[in-house]
Amino acid sequence: MQTAIEKNIAVVCNAIAGSGRAVGVAAAIAEALLKKKISHTLFNEKWPAGFNDFTEVFIAGGDGTLNYFINHYPGIQLPLVIFNGGTGNDFHWLLYGSKTFEEQLETVLHANPQPIDIGKCNSQYFINGVGIGFEGEVAKALTGKKKLAGKTSFLITILKKIFTYRSKSYSIHSAEHNFAGKKLLLDISNGRRAGGGFHIAPQAKADDGLFDVVTAAALNSIERLRYLPVIEKGKHLGLPFITHFNTQKIVIECDNIIQYHLDGEYAEAKKLTIEILPGKLIFLF
Secondary structure (H helix, E strand, O other): OOOHHHOEEEEEEOOOHHHHHHHHHHHHHHHHHHHOOOEEEEEOOOOOOOOOOOOEEEEEEOHHHHHHHHHHOOOOOOOEEEEEOOOOOHHHHHHHOOOOHHHHHHHHHHOOEEEEEEEEEOOEEEOOEEEEEHHHHHHHHHOOOOOOOOOHHHHHHHHHHOOOOOOEEEEEEEOOOEEEEEEEEEEEEOOOOEOOOEOOOOOOOOOOOOEEEEEEEOOOHHHHHHHHHHHHOOOOOOOOOEEEEEEOEEEEEEEEEEEEEEOOEEEEEEEEEEEEEEEEEEEEO
């Protein structure tokens, strides 16, 4: 384990994450490190080409910031930390739970690095999960919008879309399952929750070399409304319209454009090839 005097920490901030909240979080990190006399550099706007001179990287932002970071620095081998400066902060919750800022800082300054899996969807990396179908529609509606903290913005948009969304037919192939048909949503999860607090994959682990795949059949509007709070609490895996399994690789096709998100970032494609990359990154937690 490194001593404090050996540390040289890069603090990177997404200035728009959490509607500007990340800027304050990054400033608090820098102030705390200064008080502890730990060498650091704060990158608020322009991030460096690399981090060769640093011992670890502290990231202030949410899942979208973390997604940008791992796609911008795909080969990084330094220990990473994510501080909750975003909207949903779902991957932060997975690693740090309800720790306060001060508790998290003390934890990561004394923690040993641990491997974390990430995923690759076509040519893009992700760390928390891929949400297809209804979740993609929600992510599209939220793109470019100012979001409220936590799951409020997600829940409002879900309620707006829940009665009008039309489920699409998908073809799904993996070593464990091959099936086709209409689905309300398909989740390929590395983390346990999404959307600021919806426990979609409550059994997922980010260090087991496996995705948790959760699919929901094409429910009618009343059923969707009825089961929304059940899914939110993570109590849905035993329901008859839910399919749940683990896999290392899955291929999803659709006759229409697939609407999906990677860590909350909206995208579209005709076909998705999604595979796990075990222990690709290391985190302090």
